[in-house]
Amino acid sequence: MAVTEPHTEPHVDTREALLDAAEKLFSEHGIQASSLRMITQQAGANLAAVHYHFGSKEGLVRAVFARRLRPLEEERLRLLVACDEAGEAGVEQVLAAFVAPLLRRVRETPEGGQDFARLMGLAFMEPSEELRSMLLEEFRTTADRFIAGLHERLPHLSRQEMIWRFHFSAGAMAHVVSCSQMVERFSAGLCKCGDHESLLRYLVVFLASGLKAPATMGAELQGEPA
Amino acid sequence: MAVTEPHTEPHVDTREALLDAAEKLFSEHGIQASSLRMITQQAGANLAAVHYHFGSKEGLVRAVFARRLRPLEEERLRLLVACDEAGEAGVEQVLAAFVAPLLRRVRETPEGGQDFARLMGLAFMEPSEELRSMLLEEFRTTADRFIAGLHERLPHLSRQEMIWRFHFSAGAMAHVVSCSQMVERFSAGLCKCGDHESLLRYLVVFLASGLKAPATMGAELQGEPA
DNA sequence: GTCTATATAGCGATAGAC
DNA sequence: GTCTATCGCTATATAGAC
Structure with a gap:
């Protein structure tokens, strides 16, 4: 137990989870058709997390490919x-x-x-x-x-x-x-x-x-x- | 002048103009990113014309490829x-x-x-x-x-x-x-x-x-x- | 860093006048 | 067959509490 914060429990990493979710949804539905709502839901993250980590949907797309x-x-x-x-x-x-x-x-x-x-x-x-x-x-x-x-x-x-x-x-x-x-x-x-x-x-x-x-x-x- | 109606002046054919406009916009921006508003504006037609002629956006897409x-x-x-x-x-x-x-x-x-x-x-x-x-x-x-x-x-x-x-x-x-x-x-x-x-x-x-x-x-x- | 709430805008589709 | 007006919904993006 020790001093680890009990409330966070990130998916290993929200950033990585977002990339995984985006990659999956892009390949299934295309880029345009994959909304940030679908992506963040699939990743178990919040809608605003995309803008925090990648600035915009465009930034997320670039990161997925890179x-x-x-x-x-x-x-x-x-x-x-x-x-x-x-x-x-x-x-x-x-x-x-x-x-x-x-x-x-x-x-x-x-x-x-x-x-x-x-x-x-x-x-x-x-x-x-x-x-x-x-x-x-x-x-x-x-x-x-x-x-x-x-x-x-x-x-x-x-x-x-x-x-x-x-x-x-x-x-x-x-x-x-x-x-x-x-x-x-x-x-x-x-x-x-x-x-x-x-x-x-x-x-x-x-x-x-x-x-x-x-x-x-x-x-x-x-x-x-x- | 004669008896030709002065008010219609169709682009030869609204249906064909819609197909041309859709094809051009699809190829430039992709299908999802081409809205019916962009397409009808480019075709010089009304927004509702797409639904009259093709029933839906999906119908228009199929017609463009066919x-x-x-x-x-x-x-x-x-x-x-x-x-x-x-x-x-x-x-x-x-x-x-x-x-x-x-x-x-x-x-x-x-x-x-x-x-x-x-x-x-x-x-x-x-x-x-x-x-x-x-x-x-x-x-x-x-x-x-x-x-x-x-x-x-x-x-x-x-x-x-x-x-x-x-x-x-x-x-x-x-x-x-x-x-x-x-x-x-x-x-x-x-x-x-x-x-x-x-x-x-x-x-x-x-x-x-x-x-x-x-x-x-x-x-x-x-x-x-x- | 993560959340809720919301601003602002655009979407496809349809009803009904003409 | 073409128009206007509008419904109902979704989108990206952001502000501000925690």
Whole structure:
């Protein structure tokens, strides 16, 4: 018993509880449709707590994304550096460094990983200009380094085509992660979206083959030589 | 002057003006964030007109998507049938039948095609269950037929892997169409998202190579023989 | 730091005149 | 088919007690 205050009993941390609740509700209903009332109720906190901890709903939204994106991008870059240091790493290993950290997080999220997966999908589509700028900055470093890492291993591509192919790859990954439920429904259950092991292999094989394809002829309109 | 009523002067059609305004605002701010007041003001119509013509906001949303999706899916299926009748069409032609109708519509939309492109991106990510069900049904026929058409030309793939690869392709396309502005910003303008001619070729080459890749070994957990 | 109470504004929907 | 007016509700945000 001792001298611990008996009246507080925070949920471990109100701030963290708010982030958890917001993440869950955003992924289920979208950002706009998740009111602060729903979020604070889910978190077992008071309506005013959001403004105390995050200043505004916008601040909460930014914090929700930053909490997940920052470690994700760090892990991707760490694995990319490991590829470069290993020396022997090919396109497949670089791709895996990009895809695996995301898939692992989806797998490890409770409730089937749908929350985290849909949240990442939302990030790309969110129309709020302020949030989009933040996400763009968050992704920029990673994108630039992976494009460079892939280009070293695919020198037959022009810079322009290399960039496009990277974004094709990112799109395939983003779509399949955030819409895997839809794929499962479309395939009448044949494609289990919970089987991330197979999905990672399928995806890396597909993307590596696309990336390695010979350069497209006659598509460059500007004079980009190689 | 004659006997034409001077007081009506409809925008050609209030119903159509509402759909145009809603589409524009949805793509700019998202569905939830676009209020009926904003939409009717933009359309030069009265607030009550939405409920007269569409019954509710939900009805308007469905109509906005149906107006664009139905002709798109019809054109895709028409081109796919043409591929089968031609007999000689390979994976590339089937892919083009899937991708080109979307890219053409993006190109032909006023204001740089951003409205239509972002609207399609929104469609995949929209959390409203009712709208998602409608969109799923809208896409199902097309998806099933294209998967079948591709599988005929790629018999070395298991049905499971064929379905995954189709969705990888759809994801790459969807992402690049709805986020092409982001790609342009990331590439410091090197990748012009307005150059749909090049984009189509880049995309078809990339996806065809991915689709044609040898089957992934050791990924099927269920006993799918071929 | 957490609460209640409230300010201020916007929402979708509808009734009923024209 | 289009309008005005309004109902009933919810939203974000804040002030001030504890």
